[in-house]
Amino acid sequence: MIHARQALLPEGWRRDVRVPPDAGRIARVEVGVTPCPGDMRADCLVPRMPNVHSHAFQRGFSGLTETRGAGRESFWTWREMTYQLCADRLTRRYAGAGRNGLYRDAGGRVYPRG
Structure with a gap:
């Protein structure tokens, strides 16, 4: 108990x-x-945080980072290529999200551009 x-x-x-x-x-x-x-x-009990992470984004770049480059490669070069590919795709896809009013405060007002 x-x-x-x-x-x-x-x-x-x-x-x-x-x-x-x-x-x-x-x-x-x-x-x-x-x-x-x-x-x-115990002084304090809180619920355990669920593990809700997903690898679904990997389907979007399947096959695009498995090519061998000209130089020496490692896990770290693959990781950098993967991060860059994700950043490029996310930037193109979501660059206009703030301008389109998708981000709103609790009162429904669009956040001002910073």
Whole structure:
């Protein structure tokens, strides 16, 4: 069992939270309870960040960075070529996004050009 002085729950921050794990998962959360003997103590609990990264962008340049250049190549030269290709494509594709009003503040107003 884990007892925390405070924890970030879906409804916000709560004090004196006890989390009894069930086979590695959180089965329930007890709020406003005192720690029990044997509980692991924590000052603060927050949810784990999910791994949401994607390699989908690689489909866009598949085959374009697998060619051998004139000089000596390594992982680092491949990496630089890949970064440059991504930067070039993103710049062309999204260069006008700010001018087209895609970026707005919470009130819906287009951010001014800087």
